[in-house]
Amino acid sequence: MNSKRNPDNKNNSRRVPEGNGENKNSSKPSQADHGRNGRGAIDLAAVRARLNGVRGQQYWRSLDEVAETPEFTEMLHREFPDGASVWEDGINRRSFLKVAAASLALAGLSACTKQPNREILPYVTQPDELVLGDPLYYATTMLLGGYGTGVLVKNREGHPIKVDGSPEHPAALGASSIWMQASILDLYDPDRSQSVAHNGEVSTWADFLADLNELVREHEENQGEGLRFLTETITSPTLAAQLNALLKKFPKAKWHQYDPISRDNLREGARLAFNEIVETHHHFDQANVIVSLESDFLYTHPQRLRYTRQFTDGRRVSAGRNEMNRLYVAESTPTITGMMADHRLPIGSGEIETVAREIARRLGATTHSKLEIRDARLDSWISAVVRDLQNHRGKSIVMTGEWQPPEVHALAHWINKKSGNEGQTISYSESAEARAVNQLQSLRELSDDMKSGAAQTLFILGGNPVYNAPADFEFGDALQKVRCAIHLGLDLDETAASSTWHI
Numbered sequence: 001m002n003s004k005r006n007p008d009n010k011n012n013s014r015r016v017p018e019g020n021g022e023n024k025n026s027s028k029p030s031q032a033d034h035g036r037n038g039r040g041a042i043d044l045a046a047v048r049a050r051l052n053g054v055r056g057q058q059y060w061r062s063l064d065e066v067a068e069t070p071e072f073t074e075m076l077h078r079e080f081p082d083g084a085s086v087w088e089d090g091i092n093r094r095s096f097l098k099v100a101a102a103s104l105a106l107a108g109l110s111a112c113t114k115q116p117n118r119e120i121l122p123y124v125t126q127p128d129e130l131v132l133g134d135p136l137y138y139a140t141t142m143l144l145g146g147y148g149t150g151v152l153v154k155n156r157e158g159h160p161i162k163v164d165g166s167p168e169h170p171a172a173l174g175a176s177s178i179w180m181q182a183s184i185l186d187l188y189d190p191d192r193s194q195s196v197a198h199n200g201e202v203s204t205w206a207d208f209l210a211d212l213n214e215l216v217r218e219h220e221e222n223q224g225e226g227l228r229f230l231t232e233t234i235t236s237p238t239l240a241a242q243l244n245a246l247l248k249k250f251p252k253a254k255w256h257q258y259d260p261i262s263r264d265n266l267r268e269g270a271r272l273a274f275n276e277i278v279e280t281h282h283h284f285d286q287a288n289v290i291v292s293l294e295s296d297f298l299y300t301h302p303q304r305l306r307y308t309r310q311f312t313d314g315r316r317v318s319a320g321r322n323e324m325n326r327l328y329v330a331e332s333t334p335t336i337t338g339m340m341a342d343h344r345l346p347i348g349s350g351e352i353e354t355v356a357r358e359i360a361r362r363l364g365a366t367t368h369s370k371l372e373i374r375d376a377r378l379d380s381w382i383s384a385v386v387r388d389l390q391n392h393r394g395k396s397i398v399m400t401g402e403w404q405p406p407e408v409h410a411l412a413h414w415i416n417k418k419s420g421n422e423g424q425t426i427s428y429s430e431s432a433e434a435r436a437v438n439q440l441q442s443l444r445e446l447s448d449d450m451k452s453g454a455a456q457t458l459f460i461l462g463g464n465p466v467y468n469a470p471a472d473f474e475f476g477d478a479l480q481k482v483r484c485a486i487h488l489g490l491d492l493d494e495t496a497a498s499s500t501w502h503i
Helices: 044-051 063-067 070-079 093-110 178-187 205-221 237-249 264-274 304-313 349-362 376-391 406-418 439-452 475-479 494-498
Strands: 136-144 147-156 159-165 227-231 254-257 278-282 289-293 326-331 343-346 396-400 426-430 457-461 484-488
Touching: 044 063, 063 070, 136 178, 159 178, 205 484, 227 237, 227 439, 254 439, 264 278, 264 406, 289 349, 289 376, 326 376, 343 376, 349 376, 349 396, 349 406, 376 396, 396 406, 439 475, 475 494, 484 494
Parallel strands: 227 254, 227 457, 289 326, 289 396, 326 343, 457 484
Antiparallel strands: 136 147, 147 159, 278 426
């Protein structure tokens, strides 16, 4: 048994474990009893002598507790004062209800106090489109992962209160998402930046513009030598045109892109299949068979709202339609798409490539599976997929998750072509991104330039790379070597705190 304190014992004595043959109680131990020598220090020899007769396990939080010094005894008395655990006055149910009722009554009275008078002033010149009591709707675009979705924002007297998808936007079709609903909170976030910051201190636009004009003059003379721009994924034609105009004005400057949730594997997979980066469009309204190789296209894909609408329309049995589309999903983690599957295959993420290779091999590709297919359940799932793809030529879709390696994406493109889906359920176009690059390589190049001193001025337009860049890039340390870093963002985050200017 471990020795324990007895908080209800009024002399604060220590209970000695059974078996030592004695029980010591003293109201106020002396220095000698507690191992203190004449100078106030702990006498270790006296402590050892006292503990020699103790049997059993004991635990102490400090050496003062072992020696039972007067200071520790006093602290223990303050922590557990006499009678602290004893409620002398009994309380019954009637008394408790009296106290509770009085508390509620007093709380109600506090709401009856007179509030200060506030005047509601009308518009001096009321906007023509504003009718008090009627909402106004504004069409705008919400960005997520660089891709825009058209939304309608409901306003009342200038206050946005609801965000929903625009029924006339092809990426929304009137549907909404959890990100749309949550985005309204960003407009009322009290932690949003309220002012310009210079080296962590509140500054003014005038001071920032003065520094900016000096930077512009300096880089005009050296044609942008040492000037760098870091953005997230850009699909806006307007913003892309502005950045390209800057690069023409400063020909030696460089533009880098980085998103923490990257689509680099998708880009490189398209490059393997077509020797160029293309944008793949899936037409679920034309598909009878859908195969998802760890692709959560109903939840995370940039066109998730459009895909969800088309997919669910294909599940409806009405107006003479008596067949639904069929969904096969192979995934390592339960997802929204996986929960909708007719045939779901739980499998390790690293084995998705094996599945893709085996499907391609059974369709006639000169490839081999990375691992031998020994699982009967896995073999049955692959056989069903291949059979459905062959029976529904031009009416199927094979998709791969963005985090799968480029080889799997290239295999998916080959399977779609082999199944006759190109031009039917699959179409391709130029990339929607203003500059489609391997973003991880782009960020690595920027980090190397920052460490070597080649990057002297850095504009970070959105994002928080100090927080979410790969750790081995040491982006935060490299940023300290940049002479002037200007960060544009909504919050005073890690990147803003490490930058010269935060806007």
